Amino acid sequence: MMSATLRTIVRSNKSLLTEKFVPAVSTVKSVRFKSSQPVVDNGGSYDTNYEEALIPPGEPAKREFTYLALGGARLLYASAARLALMKFVASMSASSDVLALASLEVELDKVDPGTTATVKWRGKPVFIRNRTAAEIADAQQVDVGTLRDPETDADRVVKDQWLIALGICTHLGCVPISNAGEYNGWFCPCHGSHYDTSGRIRKGPAPLNLEVPPYKFIENDTKLLIG
Template identity: 50%
Template sequence: MSETLETKPEDEGKRDFIFLATGAAAAAGVASFTWPLVAQMGKAADTLAAGSIEIDLSKIAEGQQLKMLWRGKPIFVRHRTPAEIAEAEAVDVSILPDPETDDARLVPGPTGELNPAYLVMIGVCTHFGCVPVGEAGDYDGWYCPCHGSHYDTSGRIRKGPAPLNMTIPPYSYTSDNVIKVG
C-alpha cells in the first residue's frame, strides 16, 4: 500500500516535531524519546505510518530536516547544506567505528546519479533506541542525549556508546524530487 503524505519541513521553533499526513492526524514529539513510545502514539498514527510513504523533497528547504513516521519508526530526511555534504565526504572512512562512505548511504535518483543533498535515515540511535537530536553533537550531525552518542552529517556514529551508524531505510526515487520509503 502506498500513501502520499503531505509533508512540512521543520522550522526553527518546531525542530523536534514530527509531521504526519493530511491534517487528519498529527503527532508531536519531544526532543528525545524512544521509538517504542512513538509506536504507541495511537492507532491513527500507526495506520498512516504503515506501508509505504512518499515524500516530496522539494518542500524541505536547504538546512531543514523533515521527520515522519514509517512503520512506527521516525524517518529523518535532511536537506543538507553544501558545508554538511563536504564535511561528510571529507571523512577518512578507515577511522570510523562503522566504516561507510557518504555515497554508500545514498540511493541513486532516476538518472542513476546520487544526490548528496538529501540524507534519509531511520532516526533511531543504534545504542538503545532513543531518537537523536539534529544539528547537535561534536560532529554537526545528530546527538543522542540518552547516553551521549554523536553522529556526523552522514548519520555515522563518531563518538559514544552506539555501535553502528543510523540505518538507511529501504527507499527509492519515483521522480527527481519524490522518494518512496518502504
C-alpha cells in the same frame, strides 16, 4: 508245598489264558459316494457349490455409470481443493491498507536546505536531511579508517543532497536530536552518542551508524518513496 492262596492265583491265570478272545466288530458303516471324481468348476476350484454362488458380471451400462460417477467425484474434489488453495494464498497476501502503510511518499520541496524533516514510517521515525554543499563536503572528506562502523558517504546516499536514515539510536533505541552534536548531525540525549551529517557514529557508546531504510526518488526527484 504251595499255599492255598498261591494255588488260587495260578488257577485264575490258567482260566484267563484258556479263554477265547472275540474280535471287535466295527459299527461304522462305509459310505459310498455316487462318484469319486471331483467336480471342477469354471474358476478352477474343487468347490462343487462355486457355480451356484458365482456372481454374474455387471451390465456394461451400469459400469459406464459407475466410471462416470467416480470421474465426476474426482473432478469436484480437485476443484474444491484448488479453490481452497487459492483462498489460502489470497489470505496470505497483504491488503491494500497494509500496503499503504508499508510505503510512504514525502514531498521534498517542503524540506529546506540545511534542515531535517522527521516522518513516521512503519511506526518508526525517519530523518530526511537536505544537506548543504558544505555538509556534503565534510561528510565526503572523513577518513573511513577512523570510523567505528566504516562506511563512505557514497555508500549511504543515493543523491548527495539527501540523507535518509532511521531516527533510532543504535545504542538503546532513543531518538536523536537533529542538527545537533559535535558534528552537526545528530545527538542522542540518552547516552551522548554523536552522529555526523552522513548519520555515522563518531562519538559515544552507539556501536553502529544510523540505519538507512529502503527508498527511491520518484516523479522527477520531487518526491521520496520510503519502503
